[in-house]
């Protein structure tokens with residue numbers, strides 16, 4: 001080699017040295033390695049960012065690869081980083097979750113339901129408030145304008161989160177947020193409705209068919225206040241609200257049986273107390289109690305509600321009471337009080353439909369809904 005060539009080579013090596021050091025540091029740095037080898041699955045909407053990020057990492061790795069071509073081990077490591085960075089970016093960009101992935105989300109919801117017990121929350125389960133979240137996310141649907149429903153998860157945004165009917169649902173949304181971080185590919189609408197389904201199944205209710213496909217929307221898609229029912233009203237109001245969603249009288253009564261679960265909170269709705277003695281179990285007790293107990297208006301400072309004459313510990317809202325006052329509703333209240341299996345069957349299909357309101361059919365990832373496994377089947 002000539003002297004000039006040697007000097008040029010030394011200059012190249014000198015210029016390359018800082019880059020080589022930086023690259024070696026980067027390869028040892030666990031944060032870098034984590035990123036270039038384990039890019040987490042990312043939802044489609046942010047796939048470009050993920051792709052760019054991972055390709056950025058690949059580009060850094062590419063510098064390393066160029067610098068290290070003559071040093072075998074490091075070169076292999078750098079080469080692997082380049083390849084896995086690109087590979088991970090591709091996976092992230094095209095990530096298509098399977099039914100098994102959604103079952104994993106279901107399983108995590110099932111795991112966290114009872115953490116309410118440790119926190120001294122309500123009756124020891126987050127199930128009821130998660131069912132209420134799924135219902136309020138879906139029950140804003142208006143069939144005439146084809147707006148609202150579970151598609152865009154617009155309750156994440158201020159106008160809708162602040163609607164009076166949604167008071168207290170921050171508890172449910174906040175509870176699910178760590179799951180959104182754990183499974184970043186799931187949309188909020190899918191997560192909320194899946195959590196509702198998991199809660200119903202885990203609290204002993206029927207299997208509820210469910211499928212993914214909802215997408216996250218924008219605050220501009222928030223629905224106007226007043227689409228959810230006002231508990232202080234009667235039969236006419238309930239019909240107006242639920243007919244608007246596309247349900248009939250039988251379906252209104254079947255859906256209302258969800259009040260077997262949970263309780264009212266004075267700091268959320270102003271009402272107070274549970275509907276049944278077993279507020280964390282899905283049973284047809286709500287209908288039985290409505291028919292068989294004597295209900296009196298509660299004498300208190302709060303909004304008009306009823307209490308059972310015998311124990312004064314249970315409650316009914318004026319809208320619940322309409323299900324025994326209105327003849328057409330009462331027929332179904334009786335049918336469901338007499339036959340829990342009939343109610344399970346009808347509740348399962350109507351609640352599945354409720355949770356799908358507002359989602360364009362082309363968005364569903366499968367033509368038929370799935371039945372996810374309950375934790376006692378595993």
Ligand code: HEM
Nearest residue numbers: 128129131132135229231255258262263264265268269319
């Ligand atoms: C006429 C229709 C309805 C009215 C007026 C109504 C009203 C209410 C009210 C006022 C509360 C108490 C909220 C609180 O203070 O925490 C409540 C709770 C609840 N609602 Fe409804 N609701 C209706 C229909 C439904 C439907 C269709 C479902 C589900 C399919 C449902 C599921 C629940 C559940 C599970 C709770 C308990 C939440 C908890 O324990 O935190 N409701 N509802």
